[in-house]
Structure formats: C-alpha cells, structure tokens
Amino acid sequence: MTNAPLRARQRERWTGGLLLALLAWIALSGCASSASGDDPGASDRAIQNKGSDTLVNVALAWAEAYQTVAPDVAIAVTGGGSGTGIASLLNGTVDIANASREIKPDEIDAARAQGIEPVEFTVAIDALAVIIHLDNPVDQLTLPQLADIYTGRITNWNEVGGRDAPIVLVSRESNSGTHVYFLEEVVRLGDSENRDIFAARTLMMSSSVGITSEVSRNVNAIGYDGLGYVTDSEKIVAVARDGASPYVLPSVETAADGSYALSRNLYMITAGQPTGAIAAYLDWILSPAGQKIVADLGFVPISGLADKE
Amino acid sequence: MANLTEFARERYAQAALRARPASIWLRRGWSETLIELLIRLSGLSTIAIVGLIFLFLVREGLPTFLDIPLRQLFSGRWYPIEGLYGLWPLLVGSLVVTAGAIIIAVPLGLTTAIYLGEIAPPWQREILKPLVEVLAGIPSIVLGFLGWVTLAPIIQGLGAPTGLTALTGSLILAYMALPAIISISEDALYAVPKEYRDGALAIGATQWQTIWRVVLPAARSGLAMAVMLGIGRAIGETMAVMMVTGNAAFVPDLGLDMPLSPVRTMTATIAAEMGEVAQGSLHYSVLFGIGIVLFVVTFTINLIAGRLVGSVVRRRGGQL
Numbered sequence A: 001m002t003n004a005p006l007r008a009r010q011r012e013r014w015t016g017g018l019l020l021a022l023l024a025w026i027a028l029s030g031c032a033s034s035a036s037g038d039d040p041g042a043s044d045r046a047i048q049n050k051g052s053d054t055l056v057n058v059a060l061a062w063a064e065a066y067q068t069v070a071p072d073v074a075i076a077v078t079g080g081g082s083g084t085g086i087a088s089l090l091n092g093t094v095d096i097a098n099a100s101r102e103i104k105p106d107e108i109d110a111a112r113a114q115g116i117e118p119v120e121f122t123v124a125i126d127a128l129a130v131i132i133h134l135d136n137p138v139d140q141l142t143l144p145q146l147a148d149i150y151t152g153r154i155t156n157w158n159e160v161g162g163r164d165a166p167i168v169l170v171s172r173e174s175n176s177g178t179h180v181y182f183l184e185e186v187v188r189l190g191d192s193e194n195r196d197i198f199a200a201r202t203l204m205m206s207s208s209v210g211i212t213s214e215v216s217r218n219v220n221a222i223g224y225d226g227l228g229y230v231t232d233s234e235k236i237v238a239v240a241r242d243g244a245s246p247y248v249l250p251s252v253e254t255a256a257d258g259s260y261a262l263s264r265n266l267y268m269i270t271a272g273q274p275t276g277a278i279a280a281y282l283d284w285i286l287s288p289a290g291q292k293i294v295a296d297l298g299f300v301p302i303s304g305l306a307d308k309e
Numbered sequence B: 001m002a003n004l005t006e007f008a009r010e011r012y013a014q015a016a017l018r019a020r021p022a023s024i025w026l027r028r029g030w031s032e033t034l035i036e037l038l039i040r041l042s043g044l045s046t047i048a049i050v051g052l053i054f055l056f057l058v059r060e061g062l063p064t065f066l067d068i069p070l071r072q073l074f075s076g077r078w079y080p081i082e083g084l085y086g087l088w089p090l091l092v093g094s095l096v097v098t099a100g101a102i103i104i105a106v107p108l109g110l111t112t113a114i115y116l117g118e119i120a121p122p123w124q125r126e127i128l129k130p131l132v133e134v135l136a137g138i139p140s141i142v143l144g145f146l147g148w149v150t151l152a153p154i155i156q157g158l159g160a161p162t163g164l165t166a167l168t169g170s171l172i173l174a175y176m177a178l179p180a181i182i183s184i185s186e187d188a189l190y191a192v193p194k195e196y197r198d199g200a201l202a203i204g205a206t207q208w209q210t211i212w213r214v215v216l217p218a219a220r221s222g223l224a225m226a227v228m229l230g231i232g233r234a235i236g237e238t239m240a241v242m243m244v245t246g247n248a249a250f251v252p253d254l255g256l257d258m259p260l261s262p263v264r265t266m267t268a269t270i271a272a273e274m275g276e277v278a279q280g281s282l283h284y285s286v287l288f289g290i291g292i293v294l295f296v297v298t299f300t301i302n303l304i305a306g307r308l309v310g311s312v313v314r315r316r317g318g319q320l
Helices: A003-034 A040-044 A056-069 A082-091 A105-113 A143-151 A177-187 A208-217 A252-256 A276-286 A288-296 A304-308 B002-019 B022-067 B088-119 B122-136 B140-157 B166-191 B194-202 B207-218 B220-236 B239-244 B266-274 B282-315
Strands: A047-051 A075-078 A096-099 A118-133 A140-142 A168-172 A203-205 A221-226 A234-236 A238-240 A263-271
Touching (some): A082 A105, A082 A177, A096 A276, A118 A177, A118 A208, A118 A252, A118 A288, A143 A177, A143 A238, A168 A177, A208 B140, A263 A276, B088 B220, B088 B266, B122 B166, B140 B239, B166 B239, B266 B282
C-alpha cells in the first residue's frame, strides 16, 4: 500500500525532470538559431550552405578543402538555385546562402520583417558563356542579337548567319540567379525600363546539366551557362556588346579585365554579420588559398577585381 | 437468389447463437460495437482528410482567384517573377500530355489485359503477370531519366525541333499508367463468372465474339475504373514529366504536330517553383491555386467516371 504513492511521486519527479530538460532544450536551440555565430558550440554542428547551382561546385570544393584547415568544422553544401538558398536563409534553415545574383529588394524586406539583416560577400566572379551545338556554323553574336533571339524576334538561325533552321531556346528555370542575370543583362540589355521577357517557347531547365546536355545533342539549340560548367561537347559563342565592339570569348582573363560583356559577381549571404566558425570560413574563402580553388574550377578569383579597377 | 441468401443468413445466425454461451455473446456484442465504431471512424477520417486538404488548398490558394483578374488567369503568359500568372498554358500542357498518355495507354493496356485474362495459356500468364507488376515498381524518376536520355533523341529524330516534347511526356506517362490499367482490368475480367463464357460458347459464339459481346460488357465497370486510375496516375505525375516535356509555358497551336511541341504541366510548375517562393506571397498562393485547379480537374474526371459506371450498372439491372 505504501508503495503506490511513492511510485506516484517518482513519476512526478520524472515528468518534472523531463519537462525541465525539454524547456532547457527549447531555450538552448532558441539561442542557437537567433545568434548562430557567437555560440561557441556552433563548431559542433555543420555549417549549412545552400543556393546557387552556379556556385555549388566551388562551394563543395571549398568545404572539402576547408576540412584540412579546420577539421572540426563540418560544412554541408546543397544546390537548388539562388532564390531557394536565400529563401532558406530567411527561413533559418541555412547559415550561408549562395547566390549568383544580388539579393533582391523584396528579399531584403522579407528578411528585415523577420529581424534578419542579410550581409552579402562577393566570393568569386563568373563569366556566363553562350553555348550552341558543335555543328552549328555560327561563331559570334552581339548582345542585341541575343536579346532578339531570346525574346523571339529572331526565330531562324539564318537571320544571324547560320543555317535555315528554327532556333530552340534553352534557359534555366526562373528560380535560378543565372536566369535573372541573363534576363536583366541580355534580354533587357541592362535597361531597367525594359520589360521584355523570355519568349514563351523557351525550354526551362531545372539544372545546369539540363542545359549543356540539351545543347550538346540538339543542333538548333542555344543556351547559356556558367563558364565552369561548359564542356568540350558544346561550342562557346564569342559575344560583342554591340555591332561596333569586338567579339570576345569568355575566359578567366577576359572576365577579369572586363572585356567580356557577361561576367558577374557570385555571392555568399549570411544572416547578420557572421561571427565564430562562419566568419572564419568566409575569411578563408576570400584568402589566396580559397581563391585558388575558384581559379582551378574555371571561375574568376576576386583578386581579379583589383586589376579591373 | 434472394431467398437463398436470406435462408443462408438465417441458418448462420442460428448456428452462431447456438454455438456460444450467452455471456460470451454479450461481450462479443460489446467488442463488435467498438470495432464497428473504429471502422466507421477510419472511414469517416478518409473523408475528413480529403475535406481538410481541400480547405487548406482553398485557404492558401484563394488569393489567386481574388487578387488576379480572371482575364489574366486565362491569358497565355506564365512568368511569375514578372507577375504574369496566366494558367492557361499550364492547363493546356497538362491536358495535352495526359490525353496523349491515355490515347496510348488505354488500348495497349486493355488489349494486354484481354490477352492475359482470356487468351494467353497459363504458363505465359505466369511469366507475364509478375513482369507487369515489376513494371509498376519502377520509380518514376528512373523512367524520366530513361525518357531524357533515350526517348528524347528519338522524338527529335522524328522531326521535332527538340526532343523534349508533350509526346515524350505522354509516352513516359503511358508507360507508367500501363501497369495499373493492365492489372485492374485483368482483375475485372477475372471477376466475370465462367458461366457467362460457357453460355456464350455453348450457343455457338466464337472466342472473339465471347470476349467482345459478353466478357467486356460484363466487366465494363471494372474496366472504366482501371482507365480512371490510369488517368489519375498520369495527370498527377510530376518528376518524370518535368524532365522530358521541356517546361516551356506556351500554348501550342492546334494541329497534328501539337504533341511535338514542348509544354509545361501544372504539376511540374508547382514542383519547380515551390522551393523558391516566399511564403505568403502572391506567387505562393498562385501555386496553391494551381493545386486547386488540379484538384477540381481530377474530381470532375472521377465524378464523370462514377456517373458513367453508375449508369451502366443501373441499365444492367444492378448485376455486375
């Protein structure tokens, strides 16, 4: 008989303890997510890094190489597109978002509404290559010609010096930073008043590989992709700013010195000024060791910026 | 017939009463009520879940139909990052791909089922039936990959400007709908009593006449169900379609070459864009609006199918 109340009290203590543990866990995790950087325990968990598919290979190489620099810091890298990465940063599921475009004003507003002040770091430069099938006789195009092609004003290759064949337009999906960059700089020729958009029959690919493989097997296709993703099975078109400018092929050099028209900054974005392990990682990325990896993968290191200015 | 079953039921009830002492009978009554209640609850929960899903869809997607003028919804341009929300190309895309899949899969599936159920010798059936079931087990993404790598170049070889077309999607979807159509229609044929076939053959009908005039009409409701499930599978499929249809949101011109143009389906649009949208934005609710449209389309198809099957049953006097 005396046993029963004792057991009841024990059970009470049990649940009390559990409740306390639960509260402590909630409080701790709350702290961790609100100030991820300055938590000394941050090195225990993986730094979550997500976003641009253009940047994903470089980000992976960085994460891998950083293991030798700081073996106790784990970094998880995923792609998905710049918009996806920034959305995840705002939802608090990643620590660093990768983006191949600047963060948009409405994304900044959404971030501020959640008490996040996004900070953008330029981590590399990318040259955007316009690619066609190897058997396509066209070698060079001007930006206005590209705009006419992608808006559907030019629909046949013979209008730009090629065969009499329809042009098949290939693009990334609209959640890609590359898509937005191409829309602003090529389709709209950098004119913010211009409301032109891609022709409706543009094929939308959800990955960089989707574009290169369609272009490499379709003799009438034209696509665009980061220079680091172009392989030997596609032909790179030389691009001129207009009819009077020289035609330039994209390369690390022409992107760095600014003579190639379609080069852009690639960014890593954090929620607030980074601290702790994340800050150390970003510092290393911007160091010569981190930028060497950028050059190795066919992108342009940001030290190139100094030459440009 | 009716007298016989009633008689059997009575006999069974009497036997059951006699077999059990009263106390156990009482307890059984209790547990039976409980079980009945549980079954009823699980049945009702299915309906409740469907209702809740629809409510959720409506709550998230309603701004689509309130904030965007209907004329824009039916316009031909889908480009959400510029605020162009024309659902028309997506609707047409889904319908073209699904219709193509049905046209390919239904005749193939039904004839395969007839062969399996009526004509094939047992040893062939024993090999073919498991193979059909293996077909059902292939993940859709694998079929999508297959379509992307092997089917698309073939379609392009037919003279299409690109291999990523509605037809490519239809072929992949037909392949995916086939196992469901075959196994369910084969079951429906199997359910037709042997006496029907015997009767038909006895009055001198050939095997073909027996199949065409007796077995198929008798199995009609089951066959309709098979086709409906096939359509359901086809219209809801996402990944494979996304990989092979090119995802260009434009309305192809009506004509024979319509299947040879790229299209963007509703499901692929939701899948491709859901990851990018900010929660609560107009684009977000439009994606849910597409979900409502999909829901309404499948619901209508099921309703029509139900009516068709129902009227067939009634005409046949409630038998089969």
